[in-house]
Amino acid sequence: MSGRVLVVNCGSSSLKYRLVDVDAGRALAWGLAERVGQPSGRLTHRRADGDDVLEEVVEEPLADHRQALSAVLAAFDRAGPRLADAGLVAVAHRVVHGGDRFSAPVRIDDDVVRAVRDLAALAPLHNPVNATGIEVARAAFPHLPHVAVFDTAFHQTLPPHAYTYAVPPQWASEHGVRRYGFHGTSHAYVSRATAGLLGRPVEETNSIVLHLGNGASAAAVAGGRSVETSMGLTPLEGLVMGTRSGDVDPAVVAHLHRTAGMDPDDVDRALNSSSGMLALAGHNDLREVHRRIAEGDERAGLALEVFCHRIRKYVGAYLAVLGRTDAIAFTGGVGENDAVVRARTLTGLERLGVRLDEERNRVAAPGGATVSADGSPVAVLVVPTDEELEMARQTLELLHR
Incomplete structure (x- = not known):
């Protein structure tokens, strides 16, 4: 090809x-x-x-x-x-x-x-x-x-129990309300690259891919197929992001309409554009958040804890969904470059087979690395994504069929 x-x-x-x-x-x-x-x-x-x-x-x-x-x-x-x-x-x-x-x-x-x-x-x-x-x-x-x-195509392999929301069925049939998932091109590329780094066939590899950047999502990939992912009908659901809230109680929309007179569209815009790390820390760039933490900014410190806690919660859930997990792969601008986020995300998961090597994690080059400890049942990898290369490969695969 x-x-x-x-x-x-x-x-x-x-x-x-x-x-x-x-x-x-x-x-x-x-x-x-x-x-x-x-x-x-x-x-x-x-x-x-x-x-x-x-x-x-x-x-x-x-x-x-x-x-x-x-x-x-x-x-x-x-x-x-x-x-x-x-x-x-x-x-x-x-x-x-x-x-x-x-x-x-x-x-x-x-x-x-x-x-x-x-x-x-x-x-x-x-x-x-x-x-x-x-x-x-x-x-x-x-x-x-x-x-x-x-962007949604890779997640079309989600089973019905993963993509179905517990809402009136006509919402799905008439208005398309279901989980779709996003960052699919990145998750496809990284999950295949992860299998290659492990020396295993894609079809025999189970991985959790954490695409962490200004937009962030997690995916559980079993044998090369997405079986669960954090984003939903839109890219708003799931992890805390640069300006997006991630998971919130959906009743917040009605609550703010009743108590603050906010229009639902205004709430939607706020949840997408002025929430997330921007709302918690006052800045959506993790490098600036780290700088503020170093200066003693408690608000920034809490923001980082919220960010990492949400990721850890999804990792734990996806370990359960997969049953057997071969690797956790960090990718995206934050995932590839932020050793602190990687360490804080995985802290406390040792009993689930996730053991990070602190030195490997600290010195991991952006070009990719194994950062788990020797003998860790679940490998932890830093895998640079390349969505454009993945798109180009998929294009040629389609045209050469």
């Missing part, structure tokens, strides 16, 4: 991209167009040049995603590598929500674009701009196959 794939990820005011050489397993170029639709846009384009990275930053108006993609293509022509000469075989698009319609990547046609837009009720901030990005890229690359890779 070889070829080069342009991976596109459209946000509401941004366009991320990466040119991936799947055979080599590396990126040739990548970048970010930001402040799309605002008066002053910014495009940062990076290109691999041997062991070095060449960077170009351009400040220019980016009125919409079509203009942003035009700026990206111009950057490839100007700073390289030229896409016309890059051996490009496909364009892969990240789509946040596939509902229960999409359990795997699909080749994009007009019907798929309509389906992505129809699913906007489940992801109103993401699916419409994902669809826009697809339309813009299809116009720019009309002769290449385009593939949609869904």
